Amino acid sequence: xxxxxxxxxxxxxxxxxxxxxxxxxxxxxxxxxxxxxxxxxxxxxxxxxxxxxxxxxxxxxxxxxxxxxxxxxxxxxxxxxxxxxxxxxxxxxxxxxxxxxxxxxxxxxxxxxxxxxxxxxxxxxxxxxxxxxxxxxxxxxxxxxxxxxxxxxxxxxxxxxxxxxxxxxxxxxxxxxxxxxxxxxxxxxxxxxxxxxxxxxxxxxxxxxxxxxxxxxxxxxxxxxxxxxxxxxxxxxxxxxxxxxxxxxxxxxxxxxxxxxxxxxxxxxxxxxxxxxxxxxxxxxxxxxxxxxxxxxxxxxxxxxxxxxxxxxxxxxxxxxxx
Amino acid sequence: xxxxxxxxxxxxxxxxxxxxxxxxxxxxxxxxxxxxxxxxxxxxxxxxxxxxxxxxxxxxxxxxxxxxxxxxxxxxxxxxxxxxxxxxxxxxxxxxxxxxxxxxxxxxxxxxxxxxxxxxxxxxxxxxxxxxxxxxxxxxxxxxxxxxxxxxxxxxxxxxxxxxxxxxxxxxxxxxxxxxxxxxxxxxxxxxxxxxxxxxxxxxxxxxxxxxxxxxxxxxxxxxxxxxxxxxxxxxxxxxxxxxxxxxxxxxxxxxxxxxxxxxxxxxxxxxxxxxxxxxxxxxxxxxxxxxxxxxxxxxxxxxxxxxxxxxxxxxxxxxxxxxxxxxxxxxxxxxxxxxxxxxxxxxxxxxxxxxxxxxx
Numbered sequence: 084x085x086x087x088x089x090x091x092x093x094x095x096x097x098x099x100x101x102x103x104x105x106x107x108x109x110x111x112x113x114x115x116x117x118x119x120x121x122x123x124x125x126x127x128x129x130x131x132x133x134x135x136x137x138x139x140x141x142x143x144x145x146x147x148x149x150x151x152x153x154x155x156x157x158x159x160x161x162x163x164x165x166x167x168x169x170x171x172x173x174x175x176x177x178x179x180x181x182x183x184x185x186x187x188x189x190x191x192x193x194x195x196x197x198x199x200x201x202x203x204x205x206x207x208x209x210x211x212x213x214x215x216x217x218x219x220x221x222x223x224x225x226x227x228x229x230x231x232x233x234x235x236x237x238x239x240x241x242x243x244x245x246x247x248x249x250x251x252x253x254x255x256x257x258x259x260x261x262x263x264x265x266x267x268x269x270x271x272x273x274x275x276x277x278x279x280x281x282x283x284x285x286x287x288x289x290x291x292x293x294x295x296x297x298x299x300x301x302x303x304x305x306x307x308x309x310x311x312x313x314x315x316x317x318x319x320x321x322x323x324x325x326x327x328x329x330x331x332x333x334x335x336x337x338x339x340x341x342x343x344x345x346x347x348x349x350x351x352x353x354x355x356x357x358x359x360x361x362x363x364x365x366x367x368x369x370x371x372x373x374x375x376x377x378x379x380x381x382x383x384x385x386x387x388x389x390x391x392x393x394x395x396x397x398x399x400x401x402x403x404x405x406x
Numbered sequence: 407x408x409x410x411x412x413x414x415x416x417x418x419x420x421x422x423x424x425x426x427x428x429x430x431x432x433x434x435x436x437x438x439x440x441x442x443x444x445x446x447x448x449x450x451x452x453x454x455x456x457x458x459x460x461x462x463x464x465x466x467x468x469x470x471x472x473x474x475x476x477x478x479x480x481x482x483x484x485x486x487x488x489x490x491x492x493x494x495x496x497x498x499x500x501x502x503x504x505x506x507x508x509x510x511x512x513x514x515x516x517x518x519x520x521x522x523x524x525x526x527x528x529x530x531x532x533x534x535x536x537x538x539x540x541x542x543x544x545x546x547x548x549x550x551x552x553x554x555x556x557x558x559x560x561x562x563x564x565x566x567x568x569x570x571x572x573x574x575x576x577x578x579x580x581x582x583x584x585x586x587x588x589x590x591x592x593x594x595x596x597x598x599x600x601x602x603x604x605x606x607x608x609x610x611x612x613x614x615x616x617x618x619x620x621x622x623x624x625x626x627x628x629x630x631x632x633x634x635x636x637x638x639x640x641x642x643x644x645x646x647x648x649x650x651x652x653x654x655x656x657x658x659x660x661x662x663x664x665x666x667x668x669x670x671x672x673x674x675x676x677x678x679x680x681x682x683x684x685x686x687x688x689x690x691x692x693x694x695x696x697x698x699x700x701x702x703x704x705x706x707x708x709x710x711x712x713x714x715x716x717x718x719x720x721x722x723x724x725x726x727x728x729x730x731x732x733x734x735x736x737x738x739x740x741x742x743x744x745x746x747x748x749x750x751x752x753x754x755x756x757x758x759x760x761x762x763x764x765x766x767x
Contacts (some may be wrong), residue, residue, distance in 0.1 A: 147505070178516055178520065179473075179513065179516060182513055182516060182568070183513070186508060186512065187505065190504055190505055190508060191505075194505070227556070228571075230571050230575070231575065231578065233516075233575065235571075236571040236572050236575055239568075239571060240512065240568040243556075243563075244504075244561070244564050247558065247559060247563075247564060247710060250559070250710045251501070251708075251709030251710040252709060363579075364579030364580060
């Protein structure tokens with residue numbers, strides 16, 4: 084049997100790196116794209132030691148020609164679209180680029196798949212941000228969207244574009260609605276990484292203070308390497324369908340902070356100050372997911388909960404070769 | 407005296423709204439796209455020579471796909487109210503031009519909101535977004551209210567849903583006075599000729615006068631909530647006159663099928679239509695002559711259909727004091743009557759040897 088080929092759009096991010104590793108382990112030929120493959124650092128792939136095992140291509144997802152060329156050249160069996168502007172905070176500053184990279188990007192991929200006519204299976208990265216504030220009710224696949232940021236509105240748009248192409252043209256396409264999932268590969272602008280690195284620096288003598296926005300918000304945090312398994316599982320089913328991926332447990336950001344500082348034997352109260360300028364224009368107070376369908380149909384279940392995630396991120400940060 | 411800016415001024419709703427606002431004493435600025443053919447038929451009667459004094463109606467060339475152009479127009483006109491009615495508004499065409507539809511209908515709205523924000527006009531300019539019942543698509547409950555979850559079924563519906571949410575977001579994030587009017591189908595004698603209602607009434611008039619033989623349609627059983635565009639114009643204005651910005655469903659609360667629309671239209675010109683056959687082979691016959699006057703063409707089916715839409719306008723009734731005045735029968739009758747006049751004019755021209763256009767789709 085020929086080796087299966089997977090194309091990961093947006094391979095330079097956290098999920099792209101872990102997914103590439105998983106697919107290589109499963110024997111796939113892995114192709115990855117980035118806006119400019121010549122200048123991207125692919126730090127994530129490098130730190131997992133797989134940079135040389137992945138074929139890298141330049142592709143601008145908002146440029147149809149570029150998408151079509153890449154798909155024709157690679158002719159993949161599976162496409163995982165993880166590309167696009169990924170920060171909620173930044174989306175308030177760059178709403179147009181957010182919409183173009185996310186919604187126009189998905190539209191280009193769907194159109195290109197239709198055009199090429201190969202039986203490509205397509206995974207698109209949705210987001211729990213689409214649910215907005217569920218007032219504590221765990222969101223599942225039937226929960227209506229109420230997006231609260233340009234990022235979330237764009238992700239909701241991509242969800243519906245995909246759903247429409249699946250129904251109208253019978254594409255094997257689906258959306259994974261992933262709740263927050265963290266790892267040492269998160270860039271520093273994500274609050275989890277920012278907290279862990281600051282706590283570790285302070286523990287080793289730094290006099291800095293950690294400035295945070297709203298720490299009363301509650302989120303469902305999981306471990307990214309587990310979440311990429313769910314992505315793969317979704318594309319191995321008989322029928323294309325959408326899934327919520329989450330741990331099912333949520334915690335206040337303050338608990339995350341406390342856990343990180345306690346891992347390095349510090350009391351967070353001595354080191355954190357609240358900066359209201361870091362509050363978002365519209366904030367989601369409680370995020371909570373219900374992954375029951377994923378467990379039932381995919382047999383997937385989160386193994387690491389918030390405290391494990393914090394501990395593993397801190398351990399990674401304190402390992403000398405990772406500094 | 408207030409100033410209003412209307413995008414999509416050359417369309418059905420733009421024309422009615424411009425007329426309505428001028429009557430209320432507004433200065434009205436309209437944005438029209440440049441085209442190589444004149445596209446201002448619907449607002450021709452409102453036009454005044456700009457060389458006259460005190461002209462209150464002005465048109466600007468512009469396009470929702472051009473951000474700097476929108477910024478400049480808003481900067482120049484400094485409107486108190488902006489009505490975003492511009493869009494690629496045809497559901498079926500959106501399957502053929504999905505990217506353009508997203509660019510104009512989704513990104514276009516974002517560009518307008520950003521222009522207001524960049525110019526620091528969010529406190530001054532109230533913003534109306536023309537949302538649509540197509541966002542309900544595969545309906546999640548009947549009838550549809552402001553609380554019904556959405557399920558868009560076309561690139562048009564998806565793009566409009568983006569605009570709905572980004573309007574809500576700019577209201578919540580930046581305190582814009584930004585509102586969505588979720589309008590169910592609204593028709594009139596100046597409805598675009600390729601929309602199903604107008605296509606039917608035009609064809610009926612022409613079949614009656616012998617200028618056309620047959621009408622080809624898609625899904626006869628699709629059900630819609632049809633109101634008169636003129637009534638809906640008032641609702642658009644009322645939405646921006648409230649104390650707080652909010653979203654409203656505008657509808658009649660009555661549902662009819664395309665089939666009923668066809669039957670009522672033919673009845674208006676004294677033709678009694680009967681149906682024979684099923685599915686794609688179904689045909690509509692003139693009962694008095696036995697001639698086939700309606701046939702099904704699969705080209706007019708959408709890849710994903712929206713079967714039934716029915717709006718619940720209770721909130722608009724209660725909070726805006728709005729209710730529709732024109733009923734289904736009256737609407738059909740007015741549209742057929744106006745299309746008969748046009749067909750008669752064409753018939754006259756033809757008889758006198760002048761050229762007329764068939765305007766095929």
